[in-house]
Amino acid sequence: MVESVMPFASAQRSEIAEETWSLTRLARVALRVVSHLPCQLEILRLLRYPVLAEVLPCNPRFAIKFAADDYLARDLSVAERKTCFLHHYGRLLGALPDRMLRRILHRSVTVLEIRDGENVYRVITNLSRPWDKEGELSLTLEHNGTGIYVISFSIVPGSIVHSDAPEVLLISRMQGMKGKYRLIQQATKAMNDVAPASFLLAALQGFAEAFGVSEIVGVSAVRQSAYCEECDEIFRKAYDEFFTTVGAVMGSDNLFRCPVPIPERPLQDVKRGHKLRTKEKRAFKRDVADTVLRFFQRNWRRDGEHLQQEQNSELPVQLTQ
Template structure:
């Protein structure tokens, strides 16, 4: 019934997925065509809105990314940032969320010595679908640990006491910078479909540090770039450590932005915006 009610938009989605950029992806994942018919991204997003989000996501990728982008990341994760710290390799890669793709259609994964320990799953959507003025937003539907606590604790300690989830948000900031986006939408805890039984994660507490809850909408509106407290408001004893943390996150942001630029058609969106 849902398919029949949305048949015109469904056929539009089929045409979009027939594009050369997504042709191989559809061959390997034919279920992608119908994924909006079940819960997608959030419990309070209708099937029609989910379909429109998918249309906007893949339309945006086809218009702004090189033709082999999706094929590349759907077969081999693309490294966006990497660094050796005390003999351990840390990476942030972009991948297609193969096993949990009802939560979104792109993901950033934080790795330690090639082991995936944390991920952020998101999708690019028209801002109007969230009643926002932005032409496009990044909607974050999942922030989850995917390996043991020991690896997460070790990574946090070695990366200037910054948790992997925060490092992935810095990377997402870099993606937004490359694309010229100014808003992230974060799905609130109440509407989460991806809460892990093994790793509980407070989305309200996490997203609340970056933005504000939109009343009656069950999502957080997070401005890009992220707001930072003025250094003179931070106790002098912690100021130097705070500066080191911010420098490390900014390094990740800028490196990720530079890496994403290689896959874009034409110059980065933020460069075009600066010229106008």
């Protein structure tokens, strides 16, 4: 099954509105910052770390994005947003060598590569941009260097989303790129009929396993930052229907949850004649998750191994088709 993708024209309209910081929006952000100075001071202390401080000259609002409208998800308090920002970057600082983190924040790092004839598919990870309030990190599927699908997420404390897990990956954005529908179809065929959304979710599972995160949480349509009532059906297809398809369960807080590893439907429930293909697709997704897991394991920051890990940080793991 190929999952629903947010229609590109509507997605672009939402993105343009998101990217433009009007005077009214800036005033709201400034008021939140002034009203929550202790939160701002905590973030400024974190940004003393050189690898994070280097982001500010090219992205001054990096230090105040926690106060942006609907940062990460609707209905989070300013204090909760601040906590998410601090937790996310605290985890990255503790886990990744400075050189690798610097490349993620300023450019990108390739974590997986698949060659299909003359076509090269890559999964890259980078600081979400230019729409940077819908998840701090992005996993982007590229076709020959062109992005065609993206999932954006953050590592946040489980308590923020009413989870018993110490921390979760919070998915804030899932979207196909404008004008890339044909390439998305081509990628689906090349990857054992696994659609890009499911492919990137498998990659995200590998990231979660590398970081020891036991739960993935996704926003529903009504909690997505760019949600609007006139596009309700579009958002529900892109978020609610997709998460339901992969077996995630929505709670009363309008957030979808699934454990890591993501459970599969029992094979006995799969229609006769589809079981072999289902096994192949599941094996492929497991390979994707394992490949991303190995990449981060190989590039982990370890005591006494900092320089060695930095030297290896630019080498993606190839997944053989």
